[in-house]
Amino acid sequence: MNYCTNCGSKLEGNTAFCPNCGQRLQGLPAEVEESRAARREQREITRIQEEMKDAKENYYGWSVTSGIVGGLGIAVIVAWFMADNRVDWYIPAGIGGIAISIIFVGISIYYWQKYKDYKNQL
Numbered sequence: 001m002n003y004c005t006n007c008g009s010k011l012e013g014n015t016a017f018c019p020n021c022g023q024r025l026q027g028l029p030a031e032v033e034e035s036r037a038a039r040r041e042q043r044e045i046t047r048i049q050e051e052m053k054d055a056k057e058n059y060y061g062w063s064v065t066s067g068i069v070g071g072l073g074i075a076v077i078v079a080w081f082m083a084d085n086r087v088d089w090y091i092p093a094g095i096g097g098i099a100i101s102i103i104f105v106g107i108s109i110y111y112w113q114k115y116k117d118y119k120n121q122l
């Protein structure tokens with residue numbers, strides 16, 4: 001006498017499903033298991049592609065944002081250097097601004113590179 005692995009009720013004969021709770025009692029045919037495995041694999045590939053797409057969009061966003069911030073910073077500093085009436089204490093501020101702008105442009109280039117790498121992989 002066999003018993004259901006799920007609900008424990010007695011099983012008559014060689015049934016594929018428990019008549020009481022519907023628990024599957026036998027392995028499915030090989031081709032069904034294979035197509036399930038293939039579907040799982042396809043889902044995994046789709047999931048990775050989605051993740052890469054998200055990463056690509058994030059990299060693109062960071063690249064553009066950093067580029068704009070860095071570019072604006074440089075534009076402001078260039079305008080400041082060209083102005084006649086700048087005050088002495090603005091000099092360290094200007095140098096700090098240049099450094100920050102260069103860092104942002106660097107970040108922009110870094111993310112743009114990553115974005116391009118991801119784009120090529122898709």
Ligand SMILES: [Zn+2]
Nearest residue numbers: 004007018021
């Ligand atoms: Zn059962």
